Amino acid sequence: MIITGDDPEYIAFVKARLRDQFLMTDLGPLRYFLGIEVSSTSDGFSISQEKYIQDLLARAALADERTVETPMELHVKLRPTDGDPLPDPTRYCHLVGSLVYLAVTRPDISYPVHILSQFVSAPTIVHYGHLLRVLRYLRGTITRRLFFPRSSSLQLQCYSDATWANDPTDRHSLSAYCVFLGGSLVAWKTKKQVAVSRSSVEAELRAMASVTAEVT
Secondary structure, X not given: OOOOOOOHHHHHHHHHHHHHHOOOOOOOOOOEEOOEEEEEEOOEEEEEOHHHHHHHHHHHXXXXXXXXXXXOOOOOOOOOOOOOEXXXXXXXXXXXXXXXXXXXXXXXXXXXXXXXHHHOOOOEHHHHHHHHHHHHHHHHOOOOOEEEEOOOOOOEEEEEEEEOOOOOXXXXXXXXXXXEEOOEEEEEEEEEOOOOOOOHHHHHHHHHHHHHHHHO
């Protein structure tokens, strides 16, 4: 359980009441929770999943030490029929599931994880190759983290984008957005649109509607 707030006295009161009702141990300031590492300084605090990535790379058992600069190549459009099916898709499914959780603190892999997760039911060798590229990217960027400054303002800033007819199979577009509270990135998402957009403008409007709903 995590207890947060800006009133130390009331937090102490809540913990005392909880101890009266339940057998519990106070572990002190938050540092690690469900694979997420939290560090605090006088300037703010940051969250990361460095140990989680290390464990993920160990489970993936990559045969080399290569790294790449980007998680996915530009203009790649994957299809369900690309390449031969994997004899055993279990590893692919487990790794993609781990990446989905990792995206909680790594918005830079949101797009490739969304793409790769579409093929968990029948992954191919080609899909697995792109999955390995994401892992090599993480190996080279393992120390990246999200920082939340204490002096950040409370002004919301939102950005959205769309790739028109990006899916080569059904021609659906892809929406993406991110939301900043001052200088802190607080929300982001990449998702395939539910309907086919007949123009790039329509795809962009759907993306704007998505981020507007998130802000509201």
